[in-house]
Amino acid sequence: MRKINIFDTTLRDGEQSAGINLNFSEKMEVARQLERLGVDIIEAGFPASSKGDFRAVKEIAEAIRNCSVTGLSRSNMKDIDISWDALKGGAEPRLHLFIATSPIHMQYKLQMTPEQVLETAVESVKYAAKKFPIIQFSCEDATRSELPFLAKIVQAVIEVGARVINIPDTVGYTTPKEYGQIFNYLKENVPDIDKVILSAHCHDDLGMAVANSLSAIEHGANQIEGTINGIGERAGNAALEEIAVALHIRNDYYQAKTGLNLQQIKNTSTLVSKLTGVVVPPNKAVVGKNAFAHESGIHQDGVLKEKTTYEIISPELVGVPSNDLVLGKHSGRHAFRNRLEELGYQLSTEEINKLFVAFKELADKKKEITDDDLLSLIYEEKLGS
Ligand code: KIV
Ligand code: ZN
Numbered sequence: 223m224r225k226i227n228i229f230d231t232t233l234r235d236g237e238q239s240a241g242i243n244l245n246f247s248e249k250m251e252v253a254r255q256l257e258r259l260g261v262d263i264i265e266a267g268f269p270a271s272s273k274g275d276f277r278a279v280k281e282i283a284e285a286i287r288n289c290s291v292t293g294l295s296r297s298n299m300k301d302i303d304i305s306w307d308a309l310k311g312g313a314e315p316r317l318h319l320f321i322a323t324s325p326i327h328m329q330y331k332l333q334m335t336p337e338q339v340l341e342t343a344v345e346s347v348k349y350a351a352k353k354f355p356i357i358q359f360s361c362e363d364a365t366r367s368e369l370p371f372l373a374k375i376v377q378a379v380i381e382v383g384a385r386v387i388n389i390p391d392t393v394g395y396t397t398p399k400e401y402g403q404i405f406n407y408l409k410e411n412v413p414d415i416d417k418v419i420l421s422a423h424c425h426d427d428l429g430m431a432v433a434n435s436l437s438a439i440e441h442g443a444n445q446i447e448g449t450i451n452g453i454g455e456r457a458g459n460a461a462l463e464e465i466a467v468a469l470h471i472r473n474d475y476y477q478a479k480t481g482l483n484l485q486q487i488k489n490t491s492t493l494v495s496k497l498t499g500v501v502v503p504p505n506k507a508v509v510g511k512n513a514f515a516h517e518s519g520i521h522q523d524g525v526l527k528e529k530t531t532y533e534i535i536s537p538e539l540v541g542v543p544s545n546d547l548v549l550g551k552h553s554g555r556h557a558f559r560n561r562l563e564e565l566g567y568q569l570s571t572e573e574i575n576k577l578f579v580a581f582k583e584l585a586d587k588k589k590e591i592t593d594d595d596l597l598s599l600i601y602e603e604k605l606g607s
Pocket of ligand 2: 392423425459
């Protein structure tokens with residue numbers, strides 16, 4: 223079975239959404255949850271963009287040991303040096319270099335000729351390769367780029383050390399069929415393409431980010447980039463939880479899997495929503511509050527007779543509790559600890575005792591304690607310590 227690497231950019235592209243501004247401890251909290259979820263790569267920020275991003279990337283790289291931590295860098299020596307300082311303490315330092323390759327971006331944004339872009343890309347990868355063991359190279363606005371130029375720059379950066387080639391649909395313009403054809407074109411026209419991992423990075427401007435990412439997998443991508451809940455610039459990025467669950471449920475079709483711990487999906491989604499303030503729409507696939515609710519009489523009747531009549535994803539698969547056990551003021555320490563463990567938190571007795579006091583205080587004011595409330599308690603406790 224093919225393994226698809228999951229590259230999470232919630233803390234970089236996701237955090238770039240209008241209105242989102244996570245502080246340092248919030249970023250660290252998200253990174254730790256992404257580690258529990260089992261993503262392969264965490265893009266923790268853009269180190270050269272601000273002191274805050276530099277610190278967040280550095281501390282996350284040093285704290286997270288089970289994922290590779292990366293940071294975004296423009297194709298210039300200054301950005302690469304700053305990124306190295308931020309990432310060198312990581313378990314597997316990796317640089318994410320990018321430059322735009324579409325005529326529209328090269329002419330108006332970069333004001334560079336294609337030859338200058340090619341030379342800049344090659345020189346930056348060469349420079350970065352002296353420091354970083356792994357370099358990912360992204361051709362920004364790849365889906366509006368001329369394919370022969372795209373193939374040329376991809377081959378050139380592979381020759382000087384790029385190990386992952388990312389093909390971003392920066393403005394969410396492509397369609398699943400077209401995106402697949404770009405991957406086919408590169409496989410046929412880049413002599414060294416088999417030496418690298420191909421990656422997809424899709425935006426959702428036309429509502430096709432997840433479909434485009436899945437198409438990329440069908441056409442050879444072995445890495446998918448996206449964010450939790452699909453947050454990100456404008457209409458957002460591809461929602462990673464949807465892709466992972468689609469691969470799991472339609473395994474018969476895709477013959478590919480991720481290494482994600484799917485039971486951690488729901489609470490990762492809840493945490494990201496809570497910290498970013500971006501509400502998850504109730505009808506959102508996989509993590510929406512109604513994703514497993516059956517309302518119409520015919521559907522309820524069918525589900526009561528046999529769940530699979532109308533339920534293709536079981537709620538437990540993504541960490542939504544299956545039973546009606548509700549935590550409230552009468553709940554004991556055992557049920558409390560259990561639910562925390564289901565949410566992925568293995569806490570010490572001392573931590574449980576502390577949280578349990580806070581839980582009881584809250585339960586006196588509120589009839590039902592939701593997972594969201596529990597996550598708030600944990601988070602506040604950590605901030606306080
Ligand atoms: O959308 C995009 O092109 C990006 C790149 C910087 C990878 O986020
Ligand atoms: Zn992006």
